[in-house]
Amino acid sequence: MNRAWVREAVRLIEADANRSADTHLHVFPLPLEWGIDLYLKDESVHPTGSLKHRLARSLLLYALVNGQIGPGTTLIEASSGSTAVSEAYFARMLGLEFVAVMPRKTSREKVQLIEFYGGRCHFVDIPAEMYTEAERLGAAPDAYYLDQFTYAERATDWRGNNNIAESVFAQMKLERHPVPSWIVVGAGTGGTSATFGRYVRYRRHTTKICVVDPENSSFFGAWETGAMDYSTGMPSRIEGIGRPRVEPSFVPQVIDEMIQVPDAGSMAAIRLLRERTGHWAGGSTGTNLYGAFQLISRMLAAGQHGSVVTLLCDGGERYAHTYYDDEWLAGHELAIEPELATMREFLATGRWVS
Template sequence: MTTTENEQDTDTVTTRIVDHFDSRKRGWVKEAIRVLNADATRSADTHVFQFPLPAQWGIDLYIKDESIHPSGSLKHRMARALFLHALCTGWIDSTTHVFEASSGSTAVSEAYFARLLGLPFTAVVPTSTSQEKVDLIKSYGGEVRNPGPDGDIEKEAARLAKESANGHFMDQFTYAERAYDYRDDHNVAATIFRQISEERHPDPKWIVAGAGTGGTGTTIGRHIRFSRRDTRVCIVDPQNSAFFPNWVANEGRPKSQWPPDPSTWIKGSPSHIEGIGRPTVEPSFLPAVVDRMISVPDAASIAAMRLLLDRLRHRAGPSTGTNLWGALRIVAEMLSDGEQGSVVMLMCDQGERYMHNYYDDTWVQQTLELDLTPYTKTLEDFLATGRWNEPPATAVPRAREA
C-alpha cells in the first residue's frame, strides 16, 4: 500500500470518528431541547388573579402570577430561553459546566434546568442574597460562589467559566433580550393577552414590570408592537438603579443614540430590592420599547409587597411590591383622569424566599433603616378613598412618556 493510500485510510478513519462524535453531540442537543420544550408545555400558562378594587372605579388590576413556575419565579421563562439559545448556538453540550451571575432567582431557575439536563452549574451571587435562595440553588445541585473583593458578580462568573475545562458563562444581562422570542405564542405577553381576552377590558391600557436584565420588559414591548396593540409598557425601577435616570436623561432613545462614553451615563448604587435594579444599564434593556418608567422607593416596594399578602393572601417577593406600587399609581392616575380600563402587572417570585429579611420587621428597620408607615398609609388611603397621596419628602418624579 502506498503512502498516499495510508494517508487516505487514516483520513477516512478520522472522519468517521469525528462524524460519530458530532452525531452523538447533536443527538444529546436534540434530546436536551426536547426536555426543555416538554417543560415549557407543562408550565407555559401561569394563573392571572384580579386585585380587589372598588367596582365603581371601572378599572381592573390583574396580577400575572409567575411565581408558580416549577422553579418558583418569573426567571423560569428566561432561564429556559437562555439554555435554548445556548444549545442552538452551539455553546452547550453534554460536558459543559454552566456559570451565571445572579442575585438569586435566575440562578435558582438555571440550577433547575441544569439539573434537568444533567449539567454542573455554578452561580456567583451577591453576599446580600437571601439564604433561602442560596439553599434553593443548592437543592437543585448547584454550587454557590460569592464575588471577589470588588463585588462584581459578572466578572467573577466570566473568570470561573474561562478557567473551567469546558465552561460557559450564560450572561443573562447580555443575552436575555435576544434569547426571548417576542413572536412566540407562549411568551409572557402573549399569555397575558390570551388569558384576559374574556374580561370586560380585554386590551389592557398598561402592563407593568420591573427591570433586572431588561429582558422581560423588552419582550413585552416587542410583542405588543408585533401584535399591533395599543397597550403601553411601564417599567418600574427601585431607587438607586441606573435604568430610570438613564431613560429619563435620554428620553427613551435607544442606546446607540446615547453618548458613547460610558463615563457619561448616570450610574446608581446596588439596589436593595432583590431581582431588579442595576448599578449600570444592561445590554438587554432596550429603552425604545418602554413607554414610561416610574422610580419606586425601597420602602414603598416593601409596603406594597405586604399589602399584596393582606389583600390577596399571596406572599410574594419585594420586586412584586415594586410592580404593585407602580401599577396602583397608574390606576390612581386613570381614576383621576376619569379613564376606565385594565392594568396588568407581574408577580415575580415566591415570598417564602424572603421570610428572614423583607418580611422581618427588625431586619427592615435595622438593616435597611426603612420606615414603611407612610407608604402603607398611602396605599391603604388610596384603596379606601381613591386619592393618591405619596409621601412628599421622598416623592420621586414621574418620567414623561416617550
C-alpha cells in the first residue's frame, strides 16, 4: 500500500471536515408552558446535503487506515441514495472511481447528485439484490466494497472526535434542559443509533434513545422479538431508513425504545415541519418528528419537563417529485390529511389521539 498516498488522502478528508462548520441545532416551536423543548439537528447543511456525509467520511477514513484503499481503488457501495452521494463526493476528492449499486426506483434527484460528483450508478431491479451485486463488484481486482451496512457502527468513534452525539451535547450546554430526555433517530444502517446509544452510556447521561422505524422495515420486529434474522423482505418507502433485513450495524442493546411510524405519518410530518418552521426536509426527518411528538405527548401526560432532540436528515429538494408530489402520494395510497390532523391537534392540546 502506498503510505504517502494514504497520508495525503487522510489529510484531504480531514481538511474538508476542518473547513466545514458544525451543523445547526434548530428549535421546533412548542408552547413554552409545556416545559418541554424540541430540537432538530440540521444535517442537511453538510457539503453533500445529508446526515450521510458524516458516515461517508468515517467509512473512507476507516478503510484508508485499515489499508483497504489505494490510489487505483474503485470504491463500491450498496446505497439507496444519500450515502452514495456523499461517498461519490469523497471519492472525487481522492481521485477515485466510485460505483453505487442501488434499486432502480431511487429518486432521480439522488441519481443526478451521484453523477454530479463523478459517481456511476449501477441499478438492480430487485432491491434485496444490491447487497450481492455490490459484493460481486467489490471482489474485482483493485475494487473495495465500502459496505455501510456492516461497518457503520464501527467506523465512527462513539467516544467523541466530534461525532454527532458529542456535537449535540456541546450545543445543548446552555439550554434550559441541557441533557436531553430522549434522542430520536431512524435506522438505515443502525450506525447513528449505535453512536448515540454508546455515547450517552460512556458519558453517563440519563438520556434515552428511541429509534423510529417505517413500514416494511425489519428493525422493529428484530428489536421486539430479539430475532436478529428477522426479515420482511420488503423495501422501505422512506429513503435512507428502514431495511428488509436486519443490518450488521444495528445494535439493539443500546436502544431504549422503538416506535413504528406509518409512512403517511412521515409524509405528513414533513409538510407540517415546512408549515411551522419553513424547513424543507426529506421523509426520514418526518419519521423522526412523528416519533418525537409521541414521546413528548407521553412526557406531558406524565407531568415531565425536559428536552427531546431529533435529526433533520436531508433537504426536501431531493424529493420534489416524490414525497412532496400529491400525485405520487395518491399513487402510493398515502393519505396524509388524517395524520396532519392528529399532529395539529397534538400541537394545540399536547394530546396524541390517533
